[in-house]
Amino acid sequence: MEANTERKPVIFSAIQPSGTITLGNYLGALKNWVSLQDEYDCIFSLADLHTITVRQEPAKFRKNTLEAYALLLACGIDPEKSIFFIQSHVSAHAELAWVLNCYTQFGELSRMTQFKDKAAKHADNVNAGLFAYPSLMAADILLYQADLVPVGADQKQHLELTRNIAERFNSAYSPTFTVPDGYIPKQGARVMSLQDPSRKMSKSDENANGYVALLDPPEVVMKKFKRAVTDSDACVKYAEGKDGVNNLMGIYACVTGKSYEEIEQEFQGRGYGDFKTAVGEAVVEHLRPIQERFQKYIADKAYLEQCYRNGAERAGRIAGRTLAKVMKKIGFLPAR
Numbered sequence: 001m002e003a004n005t006e007r008k009p010v011i012f013s014a015i016q017p018s019g020t021i022t023l024g025n026y027l028g029a030l031k032n033w034v035s036l037q038d039e040y041d042c043i044f045s046l047a048d049l050h051t052i053t054v055r056q057e058p059a060k061f062r063k064n065t066l067e068a069y070a071l072l073l074a075c076g077i078d079p080e081k082s083i084f085f086i087q088s089h090v091s092a093h094a095e096l097a098w099v100l101n102c103y104t105q106f107g108e109l110s111r112m113t114q115f116k117d118k119a120a121k122h123a124d125n126v127n128a129g130l131f132a133y134p135s136l137m138a139a140d141i142l143l144y145q146a147d148l149v150p151v152g153a154d155q156k157q158h159l160e161l162t163r164n165i166a167e168r169f170n171s172a173y174s175p176t177f178t179v180p181d182g183y184i185p186k187q188g189a190r191v192m193s194l195q196d197p198s199r200k201m202s203k204s205d206e207n208a209n210g211y212v213a214l215l216d217p218p219e220v221v222m223k224k225f226k227r228a229v230t231d232s233d234a235c236v237k238y239a240e241g242k243d244g245v246n247n248l249m250g251i252y253a254c255v256t257g258k259s260y261e262e263i264e265q266e267f268q269g270r271g272y273g274d275f276k277t278a279v280g281e282a283v284v285e286h287l288r289p290i291q292e293r294f295q296k297y298i299a300d301k302a303y304l305e306q307c308y309r310n311g312a313e314r315a316g317r318i319a320g321r322t323l324a325k326v327m328k329k330i331g332f333l334p335a336r
């Protein structure tokens with residue numbers, strides 16, 4: 001592993017602009033990103049190259065990308081502290097992904113559960129990009145010599161593959177890539193669907209009642225929590241077999257900072273109705289300032305453009321250095 005002695009540890013993470021960003025994305029990933037910005041050198045990206053593994057409507061895709069950029073700023077990603085860019089603006093990602101495809105085995109990619117899930121969901125479009133998704137993700141991370149990658153628990157398998165690819169390349173040539181570690185939060189790592197608590201909350205869920213979008217208006221948030229699936233024993237307690245209640249407790253704990261014991265005490269002898277209302281209200285209050293800031297950013301296109309251009313320039317310099325090293329080690333004849 002290449003030593004990273006003088007600088008703060010490097011963090012890289014990304015999210016796809018594939019639709020409306022959910023409370024799951026926020027509690028599993030984004031909230032963490034924001035709090036890591038002071039202690040680490042952070043690089044964050046909108047993984048739009050990943051997004052076209054599922055067919056996108058061009059105008060909507062463009063709009064989603066700009067809105068996701070503004071929403072992440074509203075969540076607290078600070079372009080003064082961190083590098084925040086759009087993946088397709090830095091061509092080294094696609095280039096290194098191609099190279100890493102040649103160091104990734106068919107068998108490894110076939111074992112990825114996200115591929116199996118998405119292939120089943122989009123059976124009419126199981127394209128090579130969907131299959132090779134993890135080697136593009138590895139390229140994202142390895143270009144920046146990231147030490148840590150904050151993600152939700154669903155990305156653990158992709159991170160493991162990234163480590164294997166890095167180690168394989170390093171031992172075939174010489175130390176080139178930092179082998180990254182995952183950084184998965186204890187609470188919020190897997191927020192479940194409000195309608196089917198055995199499945200993760202997902203922005204591409206066809207049932208909008210399953211997820212809470214960060215931009216859902218307060219009355220919609222309240223309605224979704226009131227309709228959340230629980231169980232029949234009417235007791236607010238964290239326990240096996242109570243997936244719906246456990247999920248609501250996890251969300252409530254994340255947005256209020258309360259422990260499970262405190263929550264159990266707070267709702268002792270009270271029904272699920274009260275509990276769901278309290279969770280809904282706490283989420284509404286948590287989202288309120290984010291939604292206000294979003295409105296301000298999305299109205300200022302010039303500022304957004306300046307931010308993402310500057311981000312791409314800074315990211316491009318770092319990525320270019322790693323890519324040049326890789327090309328040289330492999331033995332490509334230099335262009336000049």
Ligand code: ATP
Nearest residue numbers: 016024025028029151152189190191201202203204
């Ligand atoms: P899609 O539904 O389009 O597959 P997604 O909602 O899974 O998207 P991604 O863009 O793939 O979102 O993931 C962004 C980040 O959010 C990742 O770090 C991922 O681990 C995290 N994340 C996604 N869903 C959840 C969830 N339900 N709970 C916690 N973290 C999540």
Ligand code: LTN
Nearest residue numbers: 012013014015016047137140141
């Ligand atoms: N596949 C990720 C998004 C992503 C990512 C990355 C996360 C793309 N590139 C690099 C961390 C590091 C997902 O969350 N579904």
